[in-house]
Amino acid sequence: MRILHLSDFHLRGDGGLSFRVVDTRECLETAAKHLRSLEQRPDAVVLTGDLADSGDAKAYGMLREALEPLHLPVYAVPGNHDRRDRMRDILGPWCPGDPAVAPCLCYVVEEGPVRLVMLDTMQPGSHSGHFPEAVAVWLERVLAARPGAPTLLFMHHPPFVTGMGAMDEPFENVERFEAILRAAPWVRLCCGHMHRPIVTQWAGCLAMTAPAVSMQIELDLSPEGGDCFRMETPGYLLHHWEGGLWNTHVCQIPSVPSFSGPHPFVGSVNPVEA
Ligand SMILES: [Fe+2]
Numbered sequence: 094m095r096i097l098h099l100s101d102f103h104l105r106g107d108g109g110l111s112f113r114v115v116d117t118r119e120c121l122e123t124a125a126k127h128l129r130s131l132e133q134r135p136d137a138v139v140l141t142g143d144l145a146d147s148g149d150a151k152a153y154g155m156l157r158e159a160l161e162p163l164h165l166p167v168y169a170v171p172g173n174h175d176r177r178d179r180m181r182d183i184l185g186p187w188c189p190g191d192p193a194v195a196p197c198l199c200y201v202v203e204e205g206p207v208r209l210v211m212l213d214t215m216q217p218g219s220h221s222g223h224f225p226e227a228v229a230v231w232l233e234r235v236l237a238a239r240p241g242a243p244t245l246l247f248m249h250h251p252p253f254v255t256g257m258g259a260m261d262e263p264f265e266n267v268e269r270f271e272a273i274l275r276a277a278p279w280v281r282l283c284c285g286h287m288h289r290p291i292v293t294q295w296a297g298c299l300a301m302t303a304p305a306v307s308m309q310i311e312l313d314l315s316p317e318g319g320d321c322f323r324m325e326t327p328g329y330l331l332h333h334w335e336g337g338l339w340n341t342h343v344c345q346i347p348s349v350p351s352f353s354g355p356h357p358f359v360g361s362v363n364p365v366e367a
């Protein structure tokens with residue numbers, strides 16, 4: 094079972110450059126071309142948010158157009174740059190949110206022997222991660238339904254501290270989230286938002302973030318670090334379930350990166366739903 098985990102496309106529907114530097118349409122086309130060329134076909138593709146840069150409708154249309162020809166199941170959760178209403182309207186089958194936690198787009202995919210638990214941590218207008226009590230109750234119930242099953246828990250915001258100060262904002266209700274995971278050590282936590290691969294152990298679970306399909310955040314472990322990006326090689330994670338193990342591979346998207354940077358994150362807004 095091969096699950097491709099892509100994150101942080103930051104697409105603009107107006108053809109402009111994201112953060113005044115990044116041609117994210119080109120990044121998407123490069124990624125889609127690479128995925129089409131894979132000899133070992135994945136079983137599903139998971140997108141962990143920041144699909145659009147400012148939640149614009151055309152961006153979601155571009156994403157659908159690029160990934161539909163793969164003829165693979167695609168599952169998505171929103172990030173802080175997304176709009177749930179537009180994801181629901183344009184990417185509907187990719188984010189079939191459980192009505193029990195509406196408007197959050199949380200749902201479970203039973204994919205053969207494995208489970209994909211998709212958790213929405215976005216709150217409109219906010220940059221940081223959110224975990225309201227209704228979602229906590231939902232997650233607790235979902236994880237208890239199949240204890241010990243090989244489970245990937247996908248969400249945009251990492252709940253753990255990364256050491257990149259500007260990105261380490263408080264995660265709402267984090268003690269509650271930690272307690273839920275401590276009771277479910279079979280879960281692997283798979284996040285986006287950080288635009289670079291990080292692996293840690295948190296709340297008794299293996300936890301990680303995916304590199305971005307677009308720009309990578311500059312590796313800066315100072316208190317102010319995380320507020321700039323660099324045009325490094327884009328990438329994604331491949332979670333491979335085989336012989337009772339999840340092996341996670343950090344994969345590169347073939348391209349000719351300029352390595353320009355560091356560039357500041359400016360010229361983009363976090364959208365608020367109408
Ligand atoms: Fe992002």
Ligand SMILES: [Fe+2]
Pocket residue numbers: 143172173174249285286287
């Ligand atoms: Fe983000």
